[in-house]
Amino acid sequence: MDHPVASPKRSSAAGGWGALKSCGKHLLGSRAPLSGARAMLKANQPDGFDCPGCAWGDPAHGSSFEFCENGVKAVSWEATDKRTPPKFFAKHTVSELRGWTDYALEGEGRLTHPMRYDATSDRYVPTTWPEAFAAIGAALNALDQPDRAEFYTSGRASNEAAYLYQLFARHYGTNNFPDCSNMCHEASGIALQAAIGIGKGTVLLEDFEKADAIFVVGQNPGTNHPRMLGDLRKAAQRGTRVVVFNPVRERGLERFADPQNTVEMLRGASAPVASHYYQPRLGGDMAAFRGIAKAVFAADDAALDAGKPSVLDRAFLTHHTAGLDAYRAVVDATTWEAIEDQSGLSRADIEVAAQVYLGADKVICTWAMGVTQHRHSVATVRELANVLFLRGHVGRPGTGLCPVRGHSNVQGDRTVGINEKPSAALLDALETTFGFTAPRRHGHNVIGAIGAMLDGSSKAFIGLGGNFARATPDTALVAKALASCELTVHIATKLNHSHLVPGRVAYLLPCLGRTEIDRNARGKTQIVTVEDSMSMVHGSGGINKPASKELLSEIAIIAGMAAATVGSERVDWASLTEDYDRIRDLIERTIPGFAGYNVRVRRPRGFMLRNLAAERNFETETGLANFSADVLPETTEHQRASTTPGTFVLQTFRSHDQYNTTIYGLDDRYRGVYGERRVVFAHPDDLAEIRARMGDRVDIVGNHDDGVTRVAESFRLVPFDMPRGSLAGYYPELNVLVPLSTFGEGSDTPTSKSVLVHLRAPAAA
Ligand code: SF4
Numbered sequence: 001m002d003h004p005v006a007s008p009k010r011s012s013a014a015g016g017w018g019a020l021k022s023c024g025k026h027l028l029g030s031r032a033p034l035s036g037a038r039a040m041l042k043a044n045q046p047d048g049f050d051c052p053g054c055a056w057g058d059p060a061h062g063s064s065f066e067f068c069e070n071g072v073k074a075v076s077w078e079a080t081d082k083r084t085p086p087k088f089f090a091k092h093t094v095s096e097l098r099g100w101t102d103y104a105l106e107g108e109g110r111l112t113h114p115m116r117y118d119a120t121s122d123r124y125v126p127t128t129w130p131e132a133f134a135a136i137g138a139a140l141n142a143l144d145q146p147d148r149a150e151f152y153t154s155g156r157a158s159n160e161a162a163y164l165y166q167l168f169a170r171h172y173g174t175n176n177f178p179d180c181s182n183m184c185h186e187a188s189g190i191a192l193q194a195a196i197g198i199g200k201g202t203v204l205l206e207d208f209e210k211a212d213a214i215f216v217v218g219q220n221p222g223t224n225h226p227r228m229l230g231d232l233r234k235a236a237q238r239g240t241r242v243v244v245f246n247p248v249r250e251r252g253l254e255r256f257a258d259p260q261n262t263v264e265m266l267r268g269a270s271a272p273v274a275s276h277y278y279q280p281r282l283g284g285d286m287a288a289f290r291g292i293a294k295a296v297f298a299a300d301d302a303a304l305d306a307g308k309p310s311v312l313d314r315a316f317l318t319h320h321t322a323g324l325d326a327y328r329a330v331v332d333a334t335t336w337e338a339i340e341d342q343s344g345l346s347r348a349d350i351e352v353a354a355q356v357y358l359g360a361d362k363v364i365c366t367w368a369m370g371v372t373q374h375r376h377s378v379a380t381v382r383e384l385a386n387v388l389f390l391r392g393h394v395g396r397p398g399t400g401l402c403p404v405r406g407h408s409n410v411q412g413d414r415t416v417g418i419n420e421k422p423s424a425a426l427l428d429a430l431e432t433t434f435g436f437t438a439p440r441r442h443g444h445n446v447i448g449a450i451g452a453m454l455d456g457s458s459k460a461f462i463g464l465g466g467n468f469a470r471a472t473p474d475t476a477l478v479a480k481a482l483a484s485c486e487l488t489v490h491i492a493t494k495l496n497h498s499h500l501v502p503g504r505v506a507y508l509l510p511c512l513g514r515t516e517i518d519r520n521a522r523g524k525t526q527i528v529t530v531e532d533s534m535s536m537v538h539g540s541g542g543i544n545k546p547a548s549k550e551l552l553s554e555i556a557i558i559a560g561m562a563a564a565t566v567g568s569e570r571v572d573w574a575s576l577t578e579d580y581d582r583i584r585d586l587i588e589r590t591i592p593g594f595a596g597y598n599v600r601v602r603r604p605r606g607f608m609l610r611n612l613a614a615e616r617n618f619e620t621e622t623g624l625a626n627f628s629a630d631v632l633p634e635t636t637e638h639q640r641a642s643t644t645p646g647t648f649v650l651q652t653f654r655s656h657d658q659y660n661t662t663i664y665g666l667d668d669r670y671r672g673v674y675g676e677r678r679v680v681f682a683h684p685d686d687l688a689e690i691r692a693r694m695g696d697r698v699d700i701v702g703n704h705d706d707g708v709t710r711v712a713e714s715f716r717l718v719p720f721d722m723p724r725g726s727l728a729g730y731y732p733e734l735n736v737l738v739p740l741s742t743f744g745e746g747s748d749t750p751t752s753k754s755v756l757v758h759l760r761a762p763a764a765a
Pocket residue numbers: 051052053054055056066067068069070071072074224225226227228
């Protein structure tokens with residue numbers, strides 16, 4: 001029964017009227033449209049608050065509307081009028097709430113009171129802050145050693161909250177800092193540290209106005225960094241080539257209608273974004289860029305043979321890099337056959353991309369999870385850097401490496417000490433400044449923390465924001481890990497699934513949101529600071545009335561727990577809560593680059609944290625930018641899948657109505673999905689091959705043979721433009737299929753973009 005497989009109706013361009021309609025819908029949905037709209041006028045403004053969405057930068061001279069559709073969703077979701085008060089918990093047991101969807105849980109609205117889990121009634125019951133802090137302090141001090149506690153950080157935490165958190169945990173005696181970046185850009189940090197001597201990108205927002213080619217790899221900015229579309233579109237309109245490598249044909253990378261462009265909106269028009277769109281196989285980016293390097297070296301050989309100048313930046317290579325010869329050798333040893341097989345792209349296509357690269361004087365390369373959530377992601381990021389080194393595209397205006405971070409302050413958290421492998425310099429500075437002995441043993445990242453909770457060596461989990469149980473792989477195992485703890489504490493704005501797997505003693509502590517006014521006891525409004533993907537540190541001050549008078553700031557909650565656990569002899573936690581300038585003074589004393597912090601952060605748009613690599617001063621072992629010489633992975637998941645009929649490679653990603661594990665709605669209009677999330681995208685020919693049709697339901701079954709059965713039940717098939725043999729669907733629902741034991745070499749990042757699975761008829765049918 002071969003039927004033409006219909007494709008879903010998608011919006012013709014990203015942005016546009018669809019974005020405005022969606023903004024209206026979410027503002028109304030928050031039941032506080034006026035305060036929501038008022039708040040948006042202060043989003044990403046010098047005298048306003050930093051959008052709690054992604055980490056895209058703010059222009060030096062921004063407009064009054066410096067926000068995108070997903071920024072409106074993030075703010076409306078936080079500034080909602082809906083509440084989850086104690087009487088809600090009195091009505092529902094924790095076991096019952098575990099059956100709710102992520103969307104339904106957070107949809108109940110803002111938490112209003114500190115809550116304690118009562119195992120007898122299986123409910124959360126109201127408590128007081130002093131009681132909660134005392135009990136948490138007692139439980140932590142009851143552990144026989146500090147390394148039995150895990151301190152998790154979500155990238156939404158401000159610099160001040162993150163700094164105080166690391167100070168608390170290190171004063172307590174551990175470096176166990178599982179952190180949301182372990183699941184996203186860890187591979188970028190590790191690769192860039194080795195290649196250029198700093199784990200951050202070298203690009204400023206202004207560089208996008210100067211580049212003449214921008215390579216966008218494994219990234220879907222239309223949904224995950226929407227304001228980036230404005231910068232890409234402007235670049236494309238001035239003739240910059242935007243070269244995309246993404247397995248999935250994403251609308252935002254094809255066309256964008258700028259909602260702030262009145263003429264375009266009235267004409268219902270849009271502008272192209274990508275000049276070149278390549279759809280490599282999942283995990284095929286390293287091979288694709290290896291191919292670009294091969295073509296570039298071939299062009300150089302041809303030029304030199306013809307007596308023409310080298311096409312490489314010989315001056316940069318000679319004076320600023322190390323390892324070129326070893327890299328050239330491994331490129332020469334890599335066959336085009338291997339490159340085509342792993343990338344899934346033809347030599348001809350790759351050579352066209354190489355021509356764009358060769359024709360450009362200033363090149364930027366941006367990337368995200370499509371690059372960082374594979375086994376060989378560290379090597380892939382090194383390959384992106386290698387290619388840019390060849391023509392000196394680092395440390396010059398309009399050039400550079402740009403990992404685009406997901407969470408608004410995930411980069412800042414790492415900068416101020418959230419790191420399970422802290423530098424000796426940081427620990428020395430803490431010891432000198434505070435007089436306690438800092439723990440020197442490296443701690444746990446996310447994978448390490450889950451393992452330790454599962455084997456019982458860790459007994460306590462503290463969550464500073466986030467939704468650990470849903471953001472991590474192997475959902476069933478992680479729930480077991482959390483529930484096995486003596487103590488679980490979650491600092492949150494809304495109810496989520498992580499709160500519903502309580503430890504023996506469990507607390508749910510509601511905090512102020514980024515959009516809310518944070519006043520100290522003397523009535524002074526406090527600002528916090530964040531660092532975006534471009535290393536710009538800027539202030540953020542809320543403007544909305546807090547959702548409840550019971551709420552405390554993340555900083556006050558951390559200080560309360562710390563004082564109850566380690567005392568205030570060495571750190572006066574209360575005074576730091578009283579005035580965040582004092583926390584910034586401590587950051588200035590113990591973390592490099594923050595001189596004059598309190599003055600500089602009050603300048604419009606804040607300040608840039610110095611990035612020596614952007615000045616071609618590479619603090620690497622060689623003192624130079626280091627080429628890597630990694631061979632291509634022996635096999636990729638696609639190659640493994642091709643040996644077993646019926647096996648697919650699955651990637652998890654976000655819908656357009658989602659931000660990390662926060663589900664704002666059930667639509668994904670750029671992909672033509674409305675009102676549901678249990679969908680799986682596949683190539684139309686793969687559907688035809690398995691005699692399936694659009695809309696048929698399937699179970700997705702994990703192929704990982706570690707004795708754990710992993711099944712995601714009853715997902716609707718949706719045909720989509722993507723490589724044969726690959727599937728895609730949303731997390732957190734599909735995280736149940738991602739094995740805890742498959743993670744990136746060197747990064748320990750779960751391989752959420754390349755999971756081996758097969759399909760079967762739904763068990764329930
Ligand atoms: S691009 Fe990111 S930071 Fe900017 S408004 Fe949108 S979600 Fe917020």
